[in-house]
Amino acid sequence: MSGTPMTGSSMTGSLTAFPEIVRLTFRQQLGRRRTLLLVLLAALPPLLALIFRAFGEVDVSRFTDRVFDLVSMTIVLPLATVLFGTGAFGAENDEGTILYLLAKPISRWVIVAAKAFAAVALSLVLTVASVLVAGAIEVVPAGSAGVSATEAYVGAMVVGSLCYVLLFLTLSLFTRRALVLGIGYSLVWEGALSSLLPGIANLSVRQYALGVADSFYQLHQQAARLSPTTALTLSAILIVVALALATWRLMHFELSGSTD
Amino acid sequence: MSAGNRLSASSPSGSIFDLGYRHYAGKRHGRWYAAWSLYVESLRGVWGFGRPMSAKAAPFILAGLYSFFAFLQLAFSSTLANEISSGQQVQLFAYDSYFTQFGFLLILFCVAQAPEVVCRDQRYQVLSLYFTRAMGRADYALARLASLATALFLALIVPMIALFVGDVLMKPDTISAIGVELPKALPAIPADILIAASMASISLALSSYSPRRAYSAIGLIAYFLLMEAVPAIIYAVAQQGGWTSADKLVLLTPITSLSGATDWFFGKALGADYPATLGADTYVVACIASVAVFSAILLFRYRRMAA
Amino acid sequence: MTAQTLPAGDQAVAAPAIELANAARWYGNVVAVNDVSFSLGAGVTGLLGPNGAGKTTLLHMLAGFLAPSAGTVHVLGRSPHRDPSVYRQIGLVPERESVYAFLTGYEYVRFNARLQGMRNADSAARASIARVGLEDAADRAIGTYSKGMRQRVKVAGALVHDPQVLLLDEPFNGMDPRQRLSMMDLLVEMAGAGRTILFSSHILEEVERIGTEILVLVAGRLAASGDFRAIRALMTDRPHTITIRSSDDRRLATTLMADPAVFAVELKENALSVQTAHLSAFRRIIATAGRTAGVRLTEVVPADESLESVFDYLVRR
Known part of the structure; x- marks a missing residue:
């Protein structure tokens, strides 16, 4: 009777699948304790801004160095992105629920794109809001320098969220220790080693973000080592390569036969 | 099914068969032995012994990176000795500043390994198996803590030994060089014990609050990074704002405080980035207090934990 | 279909x-x-x-x-x-x-x-x-x-x-x-x-x-x-177990014991358990045995026709 397979090769499922996977990922990533931890993290720059105000400190460059650069850029951004980036597939992999996604007639790149979209969106909301609120409290009242400093770091958060999330998401598909590797990358590679070996700037998301921020707002930053165009080009390459690698990985996904 | 029913007509009877299993009639070791066993097993676990190669990668790479520069100096000690004897000014890694320079690598060691030590037992809900043995909850927590502290101490002391050997080899007269170098190197032992105890207690206390290794790791790194940065930032602002007692905030930093305490052990003056108002001994007190506080948090956590 | x-x-x-x-x-x-x-x-x-x-x-x-x-x-x-x-x-x-x-x-x-x-x-x-x-x-x-x-x-x-x-x-x-x-x-x-x-x-x-x-x-x-069931039938070298209920199990048991095709007879509560090599041969035997012993058979069921036994057999072979 109905033994004939319906060999539909077009994948119409992909259109409806994208928003579904995005929504699923939002709900996965916003567990109660996670959200609390992340909100506390993101609230820190605004809190510091309040403390700066309370002590009557109004110097824009000092606030930029100490809060935007030290806290937002090197602590809040890497931690938020490593959590969202590795978490996008992390729980699915740990629990084995990734099978429910993969056993569907959806192009693998759609799955990667949806997961990445959700993780980037969450990271953007968190980091950009954090910088905006902190800036509005402390430096924006100080005039145009304060405005452009805030804008510059909003730009850095956008580029940084995109690049870091994709980097960590792809990493998590290749190794179980992606989280520690990601933290190590930001702390050792981008932090300690890049001051010893200047060439590392070309392979540092932090430098991409700072370079792009610098380009848009002409802010004085001795921290930015890459020219704006280089930073943008390298960011674009990183995003494309990460997406391609993640898709390749899902296409070649193999289960081990053992049942734990 | 059929064999046992052959005698069904006779009155109900039962018997327990001796299948030849041997009973243990010997002496049973008590809780100390149990805790010691857990300590040894756990210490091996931190370094990935008895586990697959992939479990050894993180601890050995991170500890290796921490020792790397000391071994580099050891490897080039003959070249360095030549340069020194030819009157060149050579900047060497020293016992008293090594941790200050590379301590952040040990933060990573804690972030990677502390969750391994305590999270799995919670995740797979096997704690009750420990607590029904001779060992109590506090014994469990302290054995785990001691194992991580020992692992950290090993990671800390290995580069010190490398530096010591290098320094001795650089001198022309080995025997007298040992006499000169040993007093300089020895304060590393109490300093490293304090560092190991402090970092281990902070790491385990925080890790034990989540059964998922990923969250533990994130929580830990967030604590270490933020507690380094935030008190320093507030201190800097508050100083300008005229809040004089803000210097005490620096005592909350985990790594900066440990560096300060190390300076006290080596009898070295504190650097310029430390508040001038606090002596090096204050940091020793602060670090010992932190060990006590975080160990108490860890014990409290395990007393309350449902197992 | x-x-x-x-x-x-x-x-x-x-x-x-x-x-x-x-x-x-x-x-x-x-x-x-x-x-x-x-x-x-x-x-x-x-x-x-x-x-x-x-x-x-x-x-x-x-x-x-x-x-x-x-x-x-x-x-x-x-x-x-x-x-x-x-x-x-x-x-x-x-x-x-x-x-x-x-x-x-x-x-x-x-x-x-x-x-x-x-x-x-x-x-x-x-x-x-x-x-x-x-x-x-x-x-x-x-x-x-x-x-x-x-x-x-x-x-x-x-x-x-x-x-x-x-x-x-x-x-x-x-x-x-x-x-x-x-x-x-x-x-x-x-x-x-x-x-x-x-x-x-x-x-x-x-x-x-x-x-x-x-x-x-x-x-x-x-x-x-x-x-x-077909797989089970193919495995001739393993004895079949058959459960029989009758009006007089003890009497039937003694009669069956005499037949060379029967390996073992076991007396259970209200039933007999018989082991035999050949099912078809046994069908003939049981009919004659019932008649010679003058026993009325109420139930003849192959007891081990369960997958468990099939499986056991295949795993052990």
């Missing part, structure tokens, strides 16, 4: 839904599936074997999550490996229990429907939930479900798009006997509608109830396939 038996008689209209030809899969030096060939058409087939026999590996190959190391695997005429479009026609119920704990049962099934690109996802999800009998719990988070309910919601998710081929890995784990029965009824009903259903199990009574078709996997190799 004849339920095709294996090996597939080829005058059937469609190609077999599942076809393995010398398929093998190894991990390093460990062979999980070794040179397995069979083909399945519509109907329910049980995949049996002790733990570690390679059942999960075989199902994962069929589901496209493992490439065969040698040989070929075809589902609906296509190789499922690296071809996501094949999932339009496959429903998979994996062994692991975990399902998104934060979704409700309904949301989970609807999610599966949406990922299948179904326009009528809402009604399809409701219908699928109803088929597994989870209506009452549909709006509760899966995290609050019992093991049996989780299995059922996984099945609901796997059949929401009415797949041609349904692969289930240990689907009855954690279900209570009543849930098992209704799940079995559901599978039989789907098979009746022309679907191909392959489920794995290490509990043999599960298989007996549903389908007569079995595949027995032992240490990665296909040890037997076909109707399990």
